[in-house]
Amino acid sequence: MSDSTVRGRFVWHELLTTDTKSAATFFSKVVGWKPQPWGEDASYTLFVSGDRQMAGLMALPEDARKMGAPPNWVTYIGTPNVDDTARQATSLGATVLKAPADIPTVGRFAVIQDPQGAVFAIFTPNRTPEPDGAMAVGDFSWHELATTDAKAALTFYQRLFGWEETSAMDMGPDLGTYQMFGRSKNGPPLGGAFNKPKQMPGPPSWLPYIKVADAKKTAEVIKKLQGKIVNGPTEVPGGDWIAQGLDLQGAMFAVHSVKPAAANAPAASAPPKAAVARKAPAQSKGAAKAKGAAKGKGAAKKKATPARKSTAKRSAPKRVVKKAATKSTARPARNAAKRGKASKGKKTAKRR
Numbered sequence: 001m002s003d004s005t006v007r008g009r010f011v012w013h014e015l016l017t018t019d020t021k022s023a024a025t026f027f028s029k030v031v032g033w034k035p036q037p038w039g040e041d042a043s044y045t046l047f048v049s050g051d052r053q054m055a056g057l058m059a060l061p062e063d064a065r066k067m068g069a070p071p072n073w074v075t076y077i078g079t080p081n082v083d084d085t086a087r088q089a090t091s092l093g094a095t096v097l098k099a100p101a102d103i104p105t106v107g108r109f110a111v112i113q114d115p116q117g118a119v120f121a122i123f124t125p126n127r128t129p130e131p132d133g134a135m136a137v138g139d140f141s142w143h144e145l146a147t148t149d150a151k152a153a154l155t156f157y158q159r160l161f162g163w164e165e166t167s168a169m170d171m172g173p174d175l176g177t178y179q180m181f182g183r184s185k186n187g188p189p190l191g192g193a194f195n196k197p198k199q200m201p202g203p204p205s206w207l208p209y210i211k212v213a214d215a216k217k218t219a220e221v222i223k224k225l226q227g228k229i230v231n232g233p234t235e236v237p238g239g240d241w242i243a244q245g246l247d248l249q250g251a252m253f254a255v256h257s258v259k260p261a262a263a264n265a266p267a268a269s270a271p272p273k274a275a276v277a278r279k280a281p282a283q284s285k286g287a288a289k290a291k292g293a294a295k296g297k298g299a300a301k302k303k304a305t306p307a308r309k310s311t312a313k314r315s316a317p318k319r320v321v322k323k324a325a326t327k328s329t330a331r332p333a334r335n336a337a338k339r340g341k342a343s344k345g346k347k348t349a350k351r352r
Contacts, residue, residue, distance in 0.1 A: 005128050006078035008161035008183050010190065012123065013140055013208055014056035016064070017071035017249045020045060023057060026247050030221055030255075031138055031210055049138040071251035074111075075143060075206050076121040077161060078129070082108045085122050085160055089114075092156050114156055116147045118204040122160075141211035141256050143191030147204035150179055150193040157181070163190070169237070207244070207254055215241035215257040 017023045024035035024045055033047035033054050045057040060071055079085040082100045089112050090096060097119065098111035107125040114120070135141050147153045157163050164185040169178045174197045180189040196204065212218045216233040222245050223229060230252075232243035239259030246252055 005080075006125065007080055008163055008190075009078040009129065010075060010140060010143055010208075011078040011125070011129065012056065012076040013054075014058065014074045014076070015071070015251060016058060016060040016069075016074060017247075017251055018060055018065070019249055020057055020059055022248050023071075023251070026225055026227065027057075029225060030218060030227070031212060033138060049136075052138075054138055055140075071247070071249040073208055073251060073253055074119070074121055075208055076109070076123045079122045079124055079161070082110050082122050082124045086110045086112065089122075089156075089160060092159055094156065114147075114153060114204070116149055116153050116204045118145060118147055118153070118206055120206055135211055137211050137213050139211050140208045142209035142254075144207045144209070144254075145191065145193040145204070146196040146200065146207065147193060148195065150177070150195050153204070154179060154181060154193050207252060209242065209254040209256040212255045212257050215243045215255050218255045218257070219243040219245070 015023060015027075024047075027033055027047060028035055031047075033049055035045050035057065036048055038044040038046050038056075043058070046053050047055040047057060060069060086096050086100050093115035095113040096110060097113050098109075098121075100108055100110040102108050105126065107123055107127075109121055109123045111119065111121050145153060154163070154165065158165075158181075163181045163183060166180045166182045166185060166187075166189045168180065170176075171178050171194065176195050178192050178194045180192040182189045219229050219233045222243070226248060228246040230244050230246060233241050234243070235241050240256060241259075242254060242256045244252065244254040
């Protein structure tokens with residue numbers, strides 16, 4: 001497949017947690033996703049919307065728990081060749097936490113820790129992804145990187161995925177510049193990166209944003225379900241709203257809604273243009289060091305706003321239903337996760 005169809009796209013997202021039943025109920029009420037067992041392995045749950053696969057859910061691997069990895073969302077980024085990208089990442093100072101491995105009938109993945117410590121997964125799908133489309137409610141609409149050196153981190157990702165800097169925003173002396181990036185300089189941004197302030201707990205990490213109809217109402221739902229809102233709801237430049245929270249098991253996530261006018265527009269809303277620093281503990285980073293490549297699972301996608309939003313498009317592994325039909329096609333499903341996919345551990349599974 002050509003680089004342009006998959007390289008640099010956020011293709012899947014997967015939640016690794018300590019209570020899958022509770023998490024399934026929580027996100028079905030917060031986002032509107034419907035949880036359903038994956039046909040090839042009932043212990044792996046798919047979050048779906050209509051006939052589209054939105055994300056994956058599985059138990060946090062025992063070895064990851066022993067390394068101190070907390071519940072967390074893992075983001076998958078597409079590449080035409082996982083092995084080449086893993087080697088390149090290593091040459092650029094990153095650490096391979098989970099060596100490249102196959103997910104039968106789905107694709108190939110690996111888990112990487114960038115030079116600053118943020119963990120993510122790379123994925124090459126067996127099936128060519130569908131072209132990016134309009135961002136719908138339930139999609140991951142923005143991806144935000146809180147790190148110790150945003151400039152160096154973006155250079156790293158630019159080398160791996162061809163991302164280019166788009167617009168930027170000065171957030172003051174504590175947060176500095178919020179730099180947005182996309183697959184092309186003049187195209188829509190996929191997310192943003194900023195230097196996390198000293199008071200922000202946790203290591204560098206990625207935070208995905210889920211598009212909802214109304215971030216303010218969703219924040220109320222989160223609180224009623226006993227989840228925690230750690231930042232927001234906040235209006236961001238351009239009129240969109242975002243909120244960041246923790247689910248009942250402590251996994252951090254964020255939601256984003258577009259301003260009313262944009263929400264009714266036929267073509268998906270543009271990503272919010274500013275970033276707000278996360279106030280909650282960042283996801284732990286070790287992720288992926290995990291157990292053997294015996295079972296794979298995968299995922300990836302996102303977008304950000306003044307706090308974080310995602311413009312990335314998602315897609316699921318072809319093995320798991322057909323989500324590939326909407327935004328990207330990489331969701332190395334649950335096996336990937338077990339293989340080491342991203343639990344966040346300490347260094348080799350070092351905490352984020």
